[in-house]
Amino acid sequence: MSARKGPVLDPASVSPRIGAGYPEPLRSKVGAREKRVLGDPLGLKNFGVNLTRLPPGAMSALRHWHERQDEFVYIVSGTATLVTDSGKTKLGPGMCAGFPAGVADGHCLVNEGKEDVVYLEVGDRTPGEVAHYPDDDVAASAAQTFTYTRKDGSAL
Helix, strand or coil, X not given: CCCCECCECCHHXXXXXXXXXXXXXXXXXXXXXXXXXXXXXXXXXXXXXXXXXXXXXXXXXXXXXXXXXXXXXXXXXXXXXXXXXXXXXXXXXXXXXXXXXXXXXXXXXXXXXXXXXXXXXXXXXXXXXEEEECCCCEEEEECCCEXXXXXXXXXX
16 A cells, blocks of 8 residues: 555555455455555545446445445446446446435446446445345444344354
């Protein structure tokens, strides 16, 4: 990770995190997602900012929604498919989507194309977060990091 040099950061200087923190077999569903955490090295504490790259066939996360935290995405390049309870919507460069806390409409981005999708992801850091995954038998709660369980609370 890059050392902070004032309020400026070159995202290329931040080591990417490949994949996701889910336990297997859920982790492999996300594939080769590449996330560069930008907010932390800049000292941001109230919200997080990630620059994320989805190669063809990758997805942003398991389809999910948050009880307490808002989420926002802005497409920088490529065409992403937003998957929600309402179906699929194509998002191209310059388009954005917002997911208010507490709205039980699971969402994720999928790269169904042949070129990389790059997007900014912004979310707040409200404590006591719980995320729900309507398509998978999993829920997540966070103190500092997420703990994954089955929806009934049992261990995965």
